[in-house]
Amino acid sequence: GQNIDQPTEMTATEGAIVQINCTYQTSGFNGLFWYQQHAGEAPTFLSYNVLDGLEEKGRFSSFLSRSKGYSYLLLKELQMKDSASYLCAVKEGGFKTIFGAGTRLFVKA
Amino acid sequence: DTGVSQDPRHKITKRGQNVTFRCDPISEHNRLYWYRQTLGQGPEFLTYFQNEAQLEKSRLLSDRFSAERPKGSFSTLEIQRTEQGDSAMYLCASSLEGQPKQYFGPGTRLTVT
Numbered sequence: 167g168q169n170i171d172q173p174t175e176m177t178a179t180e181g182a183i184v185q186i187n188c189t190y191q192t193s194g195f196n197g198l199f200w201y202q203q204h205a206g207e208a209p210t211f212l213s214y215n216v217l218d219g220l221e222e223k224g225r226f227s228s229f230l231s232r233s234k235g236y237s238y239l240l241l242k243e244l245q246m247k248d249s250a251s252y253l254c255a256v257k258e259g260g261f262k263t264i265f266g267a268g269t270r271l272f273v274k275a
Numbered sequence: 276d277t278g279v280s281q282d283p284r285h286k287i288t289k290r291g292q293n294v295t296f297r298c299d300p301i302s303e304h305n306r307l308y309w310y311r312q313t314l315g316q317g318p319e320f321l322t323y324f325q326n327e328a329q330l331e332k333s334r335l336l337s338d339r340f341s342a343e344r345p346k347g348s349f350s351t352l353e354i355q356r357t358e359q360g361d362s363a364m365y366l367c368a369s370s371l372e373g374q375p376k377q378y379f380g381p382g383t384r385l386t387v388t
Contacts, residue, residue, distance in 0.1 A: 265317030
């Protein structure tokens with residue numbers, strides 16, 4: 167079956183580092199996305215990993231291990247505006263993208 | 276680049292009525308996707324178009340749902356005989372062929388009373 171698991175909620179302090187984990191079991195794999203979604207808004211693209219390893223982009227980094235079916239999103243120097251839901255999504259073979267339920271991140275002062 | 280637009284942004288309808296939503300993708304994007312999102316969940320894939328061809332359709336898309344993209348530009352999603360369980364945010368996204376990144380529109384929030 168298809169399954170994407172990520173924690174429901176996390177809380178972190180402004181200025182800190184937080185790691186959001188994602189594990190997946192899908193019928194195909196053609197890349198993994200992370201999206202950010204503020205309440206009531208559309209998802210916005212953060213990262214795309216298709217090969218194993220770490221991709222760094224400013225304060226955000228994303229890691230992928232295909233053999234373990236595992237990814238994480240690392241957010242550094244947290245800001246209050248980073249409070250949002252973070253969606254892990256897998257692109258299966260073809261055009262279908264499967265999303266996890268998202269992790270709601272609360273950043274406190 | 277004006278982004279993906281959707282119309283209407285909000286729709287309240289009574290059970291049993293038909294509704295139609297429109298999505299205008301980014302102009303040069305030939306790929307278009309429809310998703311449904313309920314509170315506390317991630318987007319669920321509904322269907323995908325490459326140009327005007329509907330290439331993939333989720334089994335979630337019952338026979339009450341139909342989508343079109345007649346000229347390979349804008350797309351419409353119609354729900355016939357709406358049910359309360361259809362209440363959700365309907366998101367449209369587009370992408371350029373060969374590029375994995377999808378750009379999402381602001382969504383249409385449907386409430387069925």
